[in-house]
Amino acid sequence: MRATDRVVSLSTLLGSDRCNADPDTLQGYATDSSGTTGPTPSLLVRPRHRNEVIDLVRYANAHGTSLVPLSSGPPHCHGDTVPGATNAVIVDCRDMNRILRIDPLNRSVMIEPGVHYGELVPALAAEGLRCTLPLAPRGNKSVLTSCLEREARLIPKYQYDAVDPLLTLEVVYGTGDDFRTGSACGPGTLDELRADKVNPWGPGPIDFFRLVSGAQGTLGLVTWANIKTEVLPPERELYLTPGDDLARLIAPVDQLLRRRVVDECLIVNAVTLAALLARDGHELEALRTALPRWTLITGISGLERRPRERLAILGRYLREILGAADLEPLAELPGMPALNERLGQRLDNPCGTEPYWKFAPRGGCRDLFFLTTLHRAPQFVARFDEFAARAAWPVADLGVYLQPVIQGRGCHVEFQLLHDPHDAASGARLHDLFLDASHALHRDGAFFSRPYGPWAELVYRDDPAGVAALRKVKEIFDPRRVLNPGKLCFR
């Protein structure tokens, strides 16, 4: 089908104001901040309703058109929204942006894919709720995508597995059929169903929601999801524990999480903490040099009843456990007053200002991240440091963020490579460092559970049986391979 015919057909389907064939606009989708490049898409469409998504997928099946979904605003960072096939249509779901239901009693929220953290966080707070956030996400980041893609979150104690806090969802599979997972499946239509749609498992013997998690839109387009939320604590205390030795700082973290003492729990290096807190370039440099090499950030909370009593007990546990490791939780870092409140703001809210905090220092940031166990994390940090040193990557441009996940039974390790995207020499060095380190860390046992871009080949080449199984799943849910072709092992 010719591009002009496609525009006409989809304009008829969705309305001409929902289709954008402007070459300059489309050119912007042929690359992203990760440096991934692909063919320029032929069209961008903005559906508003589930039925339009169904129509789009059916159209794609009938005409062999590739669909590349996205729900977050720019910048896109992982290459998953860059087309892997020619003449693709970008399905921009940002206009599907309704918060469909906030259920304060059962602590959940039902949202469309275009709902962003910037809208959801204040809406939940007004109902006395919060969602567990990733580390200062972009305000225009899709909450649904963030959950589907299993992004690490700040509060490990609320996470029981990697797909938590995702509950139920509605998906339009690549076949054009729609489906609802978990207790949202029925009986009856969505309007008839009395359930609150918070049981994620099933229906029957399959966890359908898991199959579309981490799938980068290759199996189905999710049209809404129910997400777990938590009570917004009336009182919260944040503590900063400085340290030079990462392994020593991590050791008590395990105890804090075993005992479920802390809510927020993360470790960052001086570069990351400075980037999070700095209000301008001058302060960034000042903070980076003044902050401790590593900082453990922990939060304890008093809930709805007797919050001060709870805080007193948890505070004592926190001091005891850290004290046993000869560490001290501090309200403020020595000589650096008033950071605590700013940090609290950062952790409780998405990033509302431009540029995004990761991009502010140098203009660009490439994240290299994976999962491992808490105790192995320092080994991987040391290993990456070797590669960074070999590549002469400036220490000042290397952020490190360690996020315990799933009750502390795992750890998200993230290296933030700050760079100037207009500096070609730095770009080449970044590319080599990123690939070399990824390969080495993978060999050493880093788990690239969300295999974007070059990581896909890394993880799937050693697992032919897993690839065969994934392709069987793909064959069922997207037999014409219209959804985001070229990603994962679906090449």
Place this chain on the structure above:
Amino acid sequence: MALAPEIYREFEAIVGPAYISDREYILAALRQPQPHSPFKPVSPVAVLLPETTEQVQAIVRVCNRHGLRYIATVSSLISFAYPNGPNTIILHLKRMNRIVEINERDRYAVIESGVRHGQLRTELMRYGLSYPVASVGPGGSVLANFACSSGDNHVEYGTSRSNRYLAGIEWVTPTGEILRLGSLATHAGWFNADGPGPSLRGLIKGFAGQWGGLGVVTRIAIGLDAWKGPPEMPTEGRSPRYRMRLPADCHKVLIFKFPTLDQVHDAMQAIGRTEIGFSVMKYFNASAALLATESANEFWELWNSGLFQRELARPLFVYLSTWSAEELAYEERVLHDIIAETGGEPVADEVLDIYRENMDFFVLVGFLQRVLRLGGAWAPTKLGGDSVSHMFEVAKAIPEFFDGFIARGQVLDAPDNFMITPAEYGHQAHIELLYLWDRNQPDWAEVGLQVMRASLENDLEHHHHGSSPPRAKAMLERLGPRYSNCHVWIERLKAAFDPNDVSNPMP
């Protein structure tokens, strides 16, 4: 039908002559109908006891080659463990009973299929570790509960359903490939079961498991929690007369009764929002009476006294388990605030003492098999999950279909014998209605199914998610369209991964 000698020899070459049998007196035990079931299982043609994953793989490949069905089982306490068609072999996994690894530091344990709760839970206590033990008794297979069946438990309020705790999976697919899921797939260890990319773990287990219908799970890693009790169970006496009390400064059981279900609901919701407590449940009353007594006569004496009907019609069981006496006192204060606000009052001491003296109820449920003791028939229904609020909504509709069975004398007069267990501090909940009936009544064989059907029809009428579509082809076909056409996708996945339909085909 007998197994062809040449196929027998193929199997024998895999497991060795000591671990295969097609002798009649052995097979007779494997086709024995369950007491409550009117169905007589088809006899298997052989039973094999593999020892390794590779042996399981080889057996599965032979089955595919010859069109033989296979059922993997350990405890065999459910009907799906028995053949429903000809040419079926039983893969009894009880020899695969190794605790492969206990990783104290990273908090996971790697186990084989035949490891039992009584074996693992007690071992982990020595390491200060724990996991939510399914309410199946100490003899249940840990792996089956986590990866193949259901696995709800008495402490899921403070933990979760067991499948949440899967941290790694080794799976022999229906056609005999060995898949390792999650971090194991890339040799990164046993700590994460999801990914890379789309989580294939979703094929292994949903709300319930595959019950052996999609290959054989041979090893899993489960995530572990901290254990707040001593390294050994502080038990006094001998079963069935024993006591197990955990240290009183950090462990306490409290049970309250409420005038209405709405009040139980309100208290349960309020407790969840404060995150106090380790176990919170609206528990059964007739089953509680069975667990509390040592013989059928004792049960009837207790039940006929009306004590459990009075005290436990609308109860809220709360087990507080803390790291310090100070924390216990704080949690108790919060709890009493909530109970006072919601109109609860303590149950009689004679009821409370049962649980204070036997805290294993919250650890291993050592005497769970007592619920089977009456010698009649019993079955669970509902078995669904959604919010705490919705589960109470489902519960309130139970009399609509259940009272008739009671009035006709078909089931025990125990309308309150249902459990609602919240999970993850009340983010979800599970409901289960247990009913007991007398096998001496003329239509006994029909009663179990009639109650189940009536329960399902009630859910359909009210659009309640009180249960998932059952694992039975005809029912799935009929109900699937009401449940988002799930039958279509379940059948397509089964056909793709088990093209010869040999892995415990659906009845």
